[in-house]
Amino acid sequence: MPMEGPSLNNTTQLPYSLWHSTEVCPTSISGTTFLIVAYSAMLAVGLVGNACLVLVILRQKEMRNVTDVFIASLSCSDILMCLVCLPSTITYTLMDRWILGEAFCKFSPFVQCLSVTVSISTMVLIALERHQLIIHPTGWKPAVGHSYLAVGVTWAVACFISVPFFSFSVLAKLEDLPLPDDPSAAHLVCMERWPLAGYRLAYTTSLLVFQYCLPLLLIAACYFRIFLRLSRRRDMIERTRDAQQRKAQHAHRVNVMLATIVAVFAVCWLPLTVFNAIFDWHHQALPLCHDVVFSACHLAAMVSTFVNPIIYGFLNSNFQKELKGLLYQCRCWGAPESYESFPLSTVSTDATKCSVLSNGSVSVLQQRDKESL
Numbered sequence: 001m002p003m004e005g006p007s008l009n010n011t012t013q014l015p016y017s018l019w020h021s022t023e024v025c026p027t028s029i030s031g032t033t034f035l036i037v038a039y040s041a042m043l044a045v046g047l048v049g050n051a052c053l054v055l056v057i058l059r060q061k062e063m064r065n066v067t068d069v070f071i072a073s074l075s076c077s078d079i080l081m082c083l084v085c086l087p088s089t090i091t092y093t094l095m096d097r098w099i100l101g102e103a104f105c106k107f108s109p110f111v112q113c114l115s116v117t118v119s120i121s122t123m124v125l126i127a128l129e130r131h132q133l134i135i136h137p138t139g140w141k142p143a144v145g146h147s148y149l150a151v152g153v154t155w156a157v158a159c160f161i162s163v164p165f166f167s168f169s170v171l172a173k174l175e176d177l178p179l180p181d182d183p184s185a186a187h188l189v190c191m192e193r194w195p196l197a198g199y200r201l202a203y204t205t206s207l208l209v210f211q212y213c214l215p216l217l218l219i220a221a222c223y224f225r226i227f228l229r230l231s232r233r234r235d236m237i238e239r240t241r242d243a244q245q246r247k248a249q250h251a252h253r254v255n256v257m258l259a260t261i262v263a264v265f266a267v268c269w270l271p272l273t274v275f276n277a278i279f280d281w282h283h284q285a286l287p288l289c290h291d292v293v294f295s296a297c298h299l300a301a302m303v304s305t306f307v308n309p310i311i312y313g314f315l316n317s318n319f320q321k322e323l324k325g326l327l328y329q330c331r332c333w334g335a336p337e338s339y340e341s342f343p344l345s346t347v348s349t350d351a352t353k354c355s356v357l358s359n360g361s362v363s364v365l366q367q368r369d370k371e372s373l
Contacts, residue, residue, distance in 0.1 A: 032094060035295060039090040042302050046082040049309030050075040056322040067258075069147040070126045071308070073154070074261075077118040078305040084111040086302060093295055097187040102171040105190035109165040113207070116269070117158035119304070120215045123262050125150055127222035130255060134226050161211075164203055168192050204280050212273050216266050223259045230255070253316075260311055268304040271297040 057064065057072045088100055088108040098105055129142055170193045194200040230252060275297045278285055287293060312319040 031292075035090060035093065035299075038299055039086055039302070042299075042306055043082050043086045046078055046086075046302075046306035049306050050078045050082070052323060052326065053309045053312060053319070054079075055326055056319060059322060059326065064144060066129055066142050066144055066147040067126060067254075069144060069151060070122050070129070071312075073151045074119055074122045074308060077115040077122070078308065080111055081115040081302070081305050084108055085115070086305070089298060089302075092190065093291065098171060098190040099188070100190075105171045106166045106169045108190075109169050109192075110162045113162035113165050114155075114158045117161050117211055118154055119265065120211060121154045121158065122151070123219055123265065124215050125154070126258055127219040127262070130226055130258065131222040134255075135229055161207075165192070168194050168200075201280055204276065208273065208277055212269065216262070219262050223255070223262070226255055257311060257316060261308055264307050264311070265304050268307070269301045272301040 053075045054072050057068045060068065085108060088104060091100065092098055100108075125147075132139065133141065169190060171188055172191055172193070173188055192200060275286075275294060313323075
């Protein structure tokens with residue numbers, strides 16, 4: 001769930017310390033330095049890594065498949081998060097005031113909600129696609145054109161879901177709030193001002209359920225069925241030819257890689273999701289130095305913006321080879337190795353092919369695998 005800091009729907013009901021915890025818990029030099037270094041490193045790695053991933057996928061025009069399109073959409077949402085949310089959050093946290101203007105006050109939480117919605121929705125699409133291809137190998141098979149349509153719909157729906165943050169985020173002076181006289185009364189804050197307190201609570205609770213809990217449960221169910229199906233075929237795969245076994249192992253590695261991306265996303269966003277839920281339902285339970293807790297939770301969530309290229313780098317040899325070719329084109333690297341180009345993530349049902357050998361359908365499935373590559 002998106003959050004640039006404690007966002008308030010009814011300022012009269014919240015204690016003064018929620019706005020000025022930095023007075024009670026002043027930020028140390030070491031803490032400030034750590035936040036600057038951490039956010040800067042995430043910004044650099046996230047932008048470079050995701051940009052390289054998108055460029056590598058764009059290079060594979062004829063070899064591009066459905067999963068690659070979804071991964072590119074996922075990386076674009078991470079790039080947007082890096083460009084907008086990371087700089088604004090660290091600036092707001094360290095300055096303890098909003099200095100980026102009213103337009104950016106509305107745009108930043110909108111983009112964070114948009115990016116999170118696109119990311120989780122894309123992971124659901126990837127899981128459903130893998131489930132269809134492996135559990136129902138002879139059924140309907142999504143084409144690349146379908147993936148572009150799905151990505152477009154996903155971004156449009158995510159924009160619609162994020163509109164309330166754009167509408168109700170406002171720039172206000174602390175002197176407009178019912179707070180004690182204070183030298184910082186002229187400081188500007190970026191806050192949410194909803195018509196009724198219940199509206200915001202209903203909206204953020206809906207995001208918690210439909211933007212985090214239910215999608216992850218659906219994804220977990222899909223991959224659980226996939227792993228069960230593949231595990232039951234393990235003995236049959238081992239009795240096949242070496243080439244077929246290598247293809248099946250590659251398909252297994254792709255599934256592990258995609259499931260790892262989902263697991264890392266869920267773990268990274270869990271602390272901030274819990275923090276937001278506590279803030280919405282029982283903010284009195286937050287510690288006095290809640291800014292420290294929020295920074296730690298937000299920092300953990302932002303890890304998800306750069307982890308996908310790292311997972312691809314470690315688990316996908318095709319990505320490593322394509323990246324070397326990309327660097328060679330930039331004249332910054334030596335001559336690339338000679339290799340045959342493959343899609344970054346094979347979506348063919350290599351493992352399922354082995355399960356129907358006894359039915360005499362080998363040639364048909366082999367032809368289908370060639371077409372999917």
